[in-house]
Amino acid sequence: MNTISSVYLKNVKIYKDKPLFWYKNNSEWNSITWNKSRDILLKVIHGLDLIGIKKNDKLSIIDENSYKWCISDLAVNMLGAITVPGYTTSNEEELKHLILHSDTSVIFTNFVICSKILTFIKKIKKIKFIILLDNSNKELFVCKSFKILTFDELIEMGSKSNLNKTIENYVDDIKADDLACIIYTSGTSNLPKGVMLSHNSIISNINGAKELLKDIKVKNHRFLSILPLSHAYEHTAGFLLPLCIGGEIYFNENRDQLTNDLLTVNPTLMIAVPRLYEVLHKRIISQISVQNKISQKLFFKALDLGIKKFNNNLNFIEKIIDLFLTFSVRKKIKYRFGGKLETFISGGAALNEHVGLFFNALGIKILQGYGQTECGPIISTNPITNIKLKTVGPPIKGLEVKLSKENEILVKGNSVMKGYWKNQKATDSTIINNWLHTGDIGLIDKDNYIQVTGRKNEMIVNSGGENISPVPIENLLMSSKEIDQVLIYGQNRPFLIAIIVPSDLPLKGTNNEKVILRKLLKDVINETNTMLSQKNKVRKFLIADDGFNFANGQMTPTLKLKRQKITDFYYKEIEKLY
Numbered sequence: 128m129n130t131i132s133s134v135y136l137k138n139v140k141i142y143k144d145k146p147l148f149w150y151k152n153n154s155e156w157n158s159i160t161w162n163k164s165r166d167i168l169l170k171v172i173h174g175l176d177l178i179g180i181k182k183n184d185k186l187s188i189i190d191e192n193s194y195k196w197c198i199s200d201l202a203v204n205m206l207g208a209i210t211v212p213g214y215t216t217s218n219e220e221e222l223k224h225l226i227l228h229s230d231t232s233v234i235f236t237n238f239v240i241c242s243k244i245l246t247f248i249k250k251i252k253k254i255k256f257i258i259l260l261d262n263s264n265k266e267l268f269v270c271k272s273f274k275i276l277t278f279d280e281l282i283e284m285g286s287k288s289n290l291n292k293t294i295e296n297y298v299d300d301i302k303a304d305d306l307a308c309i310i311y312t313s314g315t316s317n318l319p320k321g322v323m324l325s326h327n328s329i330i331s332n333i334n335g336a337k338e339l340l341k342d343i344k345v346k347n348h349r350f351l352s353i354l355p356l357s358h359a360y361e362h363t364a365g366f367l368l369p370l371c372i373g374g375e376i377y378f379n380e381n382r383d384q385l386t387n388d389l390l391t392v393n394p395t396l397m398i399a400v401p402r403l404y405e406v407l408h409k410r411i412i413s414q415i416s417v418q419n420k421i422s423q424k425l426f427f428k429a430l431d432l433g434i435k436k437f438n439n440n441l442n443f444i445e446k447i448i449d450l451f452l453t454f455s456v457r458k459k460i461k462y463r464f465g466g467k468l469e470t471f472i473s474g475g476a477a478l479n480e481h482v483g484l485f486f487n488a489l490g491i492k493i494l495q496g497y498g499q500t501e502c503g504p505i506i507s508t509n510p511i512t513n514i515k516l517k518t519v520g521p522p523i524k525g526l527e528v529k530l531s532k533e534n535e536i537l538v539k540g541n542s543v544m545k546g547y548w549k550n551q552k553a554t555d556s557t558i559i560n561n562w563l564h565t566g567d568i569g570l571i572d573k574d575n576y577i578q579v580t581g582r583k584n585e586m587i588v589n590s591g592g593e594n595i596s597p598v599p600i601e602n603l604l605m606s607s608k609e610i611d612q613v614l615i616y617g618q619n620r621p622f623l624i625a626i627i628v629p630s631d632l633p634l635k636g637t638n639n640e641k642v643i644l645r646k647l648l649k650d651v652i653n654e655t656n657t658m659l660s661q662k663n664k665v666r667k668f669l670i671a672d673d674g675f676n677f678a679n680g681q682m683t684p685t686l687k688l689k690r691q692k693i694t695d696f697y698y699k700e701i702e703k704l705y
Contacts, residue, residue, distance in 0.1 A: 130305070130326040131329060131370075132201070132205045132297075132326075134370070134371050138373055143162050144162055146159070147376065149375060150193060156391065159194055169294050171199065171282060172202045172297060173286075174281035174285035175208075178255070182207030184206075185208070185230050186210060187234045187236075188200060188203075188234075189214070189234060189237075190235060190236055190237050190240070192352050192353075193260065197356070197366055199260070200366075204301070204307050206297060207297075211225065211309050212311075214355055215237075216678075217684060219243055219247065222243070229309055229321055230253060231253065231254070235258045235278075237259060237263065238259065241259065249272055254273045257273065259277045259278065260278045261278075263277070301326065303325065303327040306324070307329055308362070310357070310500050313685045321550070322500045322548075324545070325545055328541060328542050328545070331503070332503030332504070333367055333368050334524065336363075336368055336505050339511070339523065342510060343396075345469060347374070348369060348374035348395045349393060349394045349396070351379055352379060358684075359504040360398065360505075361398065363505065364505065377392045377394070386463070389463065389468075390462075393465035395467055395468065396470060397464075399471065400474065400476055401473055401476050401478045402476070402686045404478065405482055408482045415427075425455060428456075432449040433488025453490065457490035458490075461489075461490055464491065468491065469492070469511070470491075470511055471494070472508065473494065473496065474495070474497065475686070476685075478493065478516075479602040479606055480517060481602070494508055494509045494514065495520065496509065497519030499563075499565055501557065502565075503542035503544070506522060506526060506577075507519050508520045513574075515572075515574075519577050519579055526538055528571065529571075533568070535566065535567065535569075536567045536568070537563065539562050543558065546558065566583045566584060567579050567581070567583070581597075581598065585598070587617045587623070588619065589620060595617065595662060597614070600655075603655050604665075607655070611628045611630040611674065612674060614626045614688055616694055620705060622664070622666040623663070623666060624701065625667075628673075648668060648670070652668060669700045681693050
């Protein structure tokens with residue numbers, strides 16, 4: 128059972144008419160059962176077989192999350208072909224690199240993306256088909272070099288085919304070591320690299336993650352999918368993990384509807400990046416600030432005692448008060464997330480410790496994990512029974528982790544990638560003697576919990592030759608309600624400066640507003656500096672013209688800062704500070 132295809136087929140026989148996928152139609156949730164998904168899947172496989180898809184062909188999926196995305200992915204894998212996921216938020220150049228570099232021949236996409244990429248893909252001879260998952264009007268696209276089909280047309284072709292092969296016939300030809308996907312890294316500095324993950328790599332990764340779920344006593348897991356499926360984290364943990372454990376997957380179609388979806392879906396697990404939890408944290412604080420004094424007092428008392436409880440510091444009287452607050456305050460907070468949420472799982476970047484403590488104190492557990500696309504992607508996660516907020520937990524089952532002499536985190540196990548697509552040089556410098564060199568600097572405590580302290584290529588070396596990790600400083604500053612985003616800079620400089628995006632305050636206002644804003648931010652920095660060593664103190668700052676986001680090219684689609692892009696953009700202002 129070391130292929131995605133074989134695990135899926137085994138579970139179809141077990142779960143039959145139980146819902147697998149949930150999607151919205153006219154604002155109402157509709158389900159697709161395991162048996163129904165199998166029927167659709169066979170038609171898609173036959174359709175792809177008819178248009179000539181062979182083993183090891185590369186098919187890109189560049190679309191929003193949906194059951195069609197998942198079924199397309201499964202169909203590609205069952206034909207022995209290879210999925211190449213792409214982000215809908217990528218610009219034309221990024222999509223061009225992904226399609227050309229991966230040798231893609233078929234693209235599953237939608238009307239908007241097709242409009243964006245049509246001009247350049249007309250010149251790519253390898254492209255044979257575009258399949259519109261949104262069933263948009265293909266007649267709006269004129270192209271002689273390849274054919275355009277809608278998803279419904281592909282299904283119709285498959286249903287009318289004379290192919291007598293069953294899904295089992297296709298799956299029998301898939302081997303554990305076969306490539307399942309090539310997932311491109313988000314590329315914070317260099318061009319994205321294509322990570323080659325086999326069926327065995329992904330299934331091994333899921334088997335390790337399943338061990339963590341044993342301590343979460345839920346019979347039927349509900350997952351609310353909000354991260355892009357093109358992200359290795361969501362692809363494995365938000366799609367294939369539920370598939371392997373018989374869970375149900377609900378697709379959030381609009382971030383603005385997230386609060387409503389939480390209430391209607393009642394998810395048991397939710398997987399997201401730290402940025403979302405930071406936003407939720409500030410939203411809750413903002414909502415509390417407009418409530419009456421009694422409600423505010425109860426909330427902050429619950430928060431205070433929750434922190435003491437997390438640290439095992441409650442006395443007998445406080446335990447009684449805390450129990451009362453669990454029913455009067457925490458229960459209401461938990462209801463905002465559907466009422467059945469067992470835990471948040473955070474990954475993709477470092478979780479702000481203050482944010483993690485905030486949610487745990489309010490009875491919403493956050494399990495911070497750590498991973499890389501190159502490792503399937505999960506490397507470690509905090510267990511729900513013993514959370515250490517400063518760490519990313521112990522390695523999952525099946526992985527071995529150690530530190531190099533330079534304290535770089537090294538990982539070995541079946542989850543590790545086969546290498547980078549068409550980049551042997553990068554592969555050889557990343558996997559040495561079967562150990563994946565993550566590029567992250569860290570510590571490992573006596574309980575085998577990993578603490579990530581910085582990234583090799585993000586470490587700041589000041590003019591005095593001292594090494595400084597910017598992320599812990601940034602997280603401290605962002606724990607303030609006045610700061611939404613921040614970047615710390617100081618490479619080869621005598622001191623650190625900060626580029627700050629303020630929270631809920633106008634980036635452009637009157638001179639008086641700007642003076643007040645600068646005073647607020649200066650106070651935050653001064654207070655933060657009292658918690659920092661001399662070399663880590665922030666001496667000066669500038670206020671950003673706009674937020675860091677993927678639209679302006681200053682963040683990756685996975686919401687990581689493109690540090691060089693940001694510092695290049697503010698080069699003149701930075702020079703003035705020095």
